[in-house]
Amino acid sequence: MDVHGNSQTSAMQARRRAAMAVLARASGKEIAARLGAVALPAYESLREPESGLVMVRGRIGGDGAAFNLGEATVSRAAVRLASGEVGFGYALGRDGEKAKLIALCDALLQSDEHADGAEANVIAPLRERLIARRNARAAEAAATRVDFYTMVRGEG
Amino acid sequence: MYVAIKGGERAIENAHRLLAHERRGDCDVPELSLAQISEQLGLAVDRVMSEGSLYDRELAALAIKQARGDLIEAIFLVRAFRATLPRFGVTEPVDTGQMQVRRRISSTFKDVPGGQILGPTFDYTHRLLDPQLAEGHAPEPPATSEAVVCAMPRVTDILGKDGLIEPSPQASADSAVGDLTREPLSFPADRDLRLQNLARADEGFLLAMGYSTQRGYGRNHPFAGEIRFGEVEVEFLAEEVGFAVPLGEIALTECQMVNQFGGSATEAPCFTRGYGLAFGQSERKAMSMALVDRALRARELGEEVGAPAQDEEFVMSHSDNVQATGFVEHLKLPHYVDFQSELGLLRKLRREFAEAQRKASMREAAE
Structure with missing residues (x-):
């Protein structure tokens, strides 16, 4: 593959990863509601939703060698659009339908015809909600930040 | 003599039925939902996830409900559930x-x-019981300030x-992460x-x-x-x-x-x-x-x-x-046969002891 093709691939990968990060944090219901507003192409299930485990790893001291912290439940699914694009869905938890919806979004993002619609109608609004939730949490935390002050004694 | 022990099935079945009844408690009191446990007993859920070694809030809440709030029992339930799921792999180390x-x-x-x-945080609280919570109390919304x-x-x-x-120690290239x-x-x-x-x-x-x-x-x-x-x-x-x-x-x-x-x-x-x-x-x-x-x-x-x-x-x-808890609590299970053999041994030792005593006192009397 030429250099141009490589950078295109990595741009697509970055786009898919960013979308997955948003979708994994949304609820299945939220994703379904957003997808309801999009005209969906025909697709088939490539891997039926299934739940399992991943071993979550941490690092010794936060930045050293890896160790096994404990497991987490995860669900996954894969779909294929009639036009051939294969989408994968992974998310923490046991909501297999959510994994399937994520897979569908992932496939849409790879389709020239559907990518922009999915981005604008599904990913963008979910991202906005996610950012709002995150900002609210950050603002709550910020209010508990300690402001030390020093009593000035004598003449400054 | 060999004695087959049967007849516990009905007692066990009824005991579990009684347990389910006691778990529910007074039916005039509203039943707990998993969301209530997850939201309002969040730190118990965190502990069950940690020691159950499985991150899944809903499952941990279910385990706490089923275990009637016995967290070690809940952890046991979570560990047992974990064994029923396939492992897809390991994550990248979290940052x-x-x-x-x-x-x-x-x-x-x-x-x-x-x-x-x-x-x-509980830090800096006065650790005084709060009667307001007993009555049901809607807390003030959290303060916010601009996050830098x-x-x-x-x-x-x-x-x-x-x-x-x-x-921190870094991984050597040839060492697999122990599990x-x-x-x-x-x-x-x-x-x-x-x-x-x-x-x-x-x-x-x-x-x-x-x-x-x-x-x-x-x-x-x-x-x-x-x-x-x-x-x-x-x-x-x-x-x-x-x-x-x-x-x-x-x-x-x-x-x-x-x-x-x-x-x-x-x-x-x-x-x-x-x-x-x-x-x-x-x-x-x-x-x-x-x-x-x-x-x-x-x-x-x-x-x-x-x-x-x-x-x-x-x-x-x-x-x-x-x-x-498995090893400590297994002591509750029937050990009838083990115990019978210990009992037999103890009786024999006591007979020997009594015999020795009797002989000793006869010697004393003879001297």
Whole structure:
């Protein structure tokens, strides 16, 4: 593959990863509601939703060698659009339908015809909600930040 | 004589039926929902996830409900459930440096970059029972203020820049990460296995072990360099996808203990460290874990080994509350045959004893 093709691939990968990060944090219901507003192409299930485990790893001291912290439940699914694009869905938890919806979004993002619609109608609004939730949490935390002050004694 | 023991089935069935009834309690009192447990008993859920070694809030809440609030029983249920699911693989190591911090404190630096953020904490409460809560009470909405976007380096990173603290051990290329759910424990155990064991260890056990080091049984002069709690992203390199897939976020508590010096003829003195990491907001657990992690490094750091918390075989073999409760509680199960043989032996010993006594008194009488 030429250099141009490589950078295109990595741009697509970055786009898919960013979308997955948003979708994994949304609820299945939220994703379904957003997808309801999009005209969906025909697709088939490539891997039926299934739940399992991943071993979550941490690092010794936060930045050293890896160790096994404990497991987490995860669900996954894969779909294929009639036009051939294969989408994968992974998310923490046991909501297999959510994994399937994520897979569908992932496939849409790879389709020239559907990518922009999915981005604008599904990913963008979910991202906005996610950012709002995150900002609210950050603002709550910020209010508990300690402001030390020093009593000035004598003449400054 | 061989006596077959049967006839327990009906009693067991009825006992379980009675248990279900007692679990529900007074039917005039509304039933607990899993969402209520997850939202309002969140720290119990965190503990069950940590020690059950399975991150799934809903399952942990279900386990707590089923166990009638007996957290060790709930942890047992979660561990048993875990065994029914296939493992897809291992995640990329989480980066706690990128945590969306909800709480972050340092007891070593007042002006730590990123600031001291108290977050939701019991610290500085007066520990007075609150009658308002008994009556049902809608709390004030949390205060907010503008979040300053700034880096929040780990305190150990700051000390590390000047070489004042030992660096974290890096992986050697040929060493696989140990997994005690796959291979049975053997000793000596490397630090990755020790941390995995401590991460799922009973909080009470770790607390007592950590406390013992503070009281002088393997003293190591700890400072809570940093404690942070918040969300980190989890990523999984899925082969069929071809890149690391974000799976969502999990809440973690991390504790960096900064301890007194190591060093040698060839290495300048520097602070040493102990590390704690736990699912959810589990601060006592993470702190105790860090104390015990440091204590278990005694041999590696050339310290005298003698205290219980420094003995990895002792700590790691007794830290797991599911194993411990299994062995302690199995004493309740029928041991009728074992006991009959002990009883027979005891009777024989008593007969011999009586016989010896009788002979001795006859000798005395004869003399």
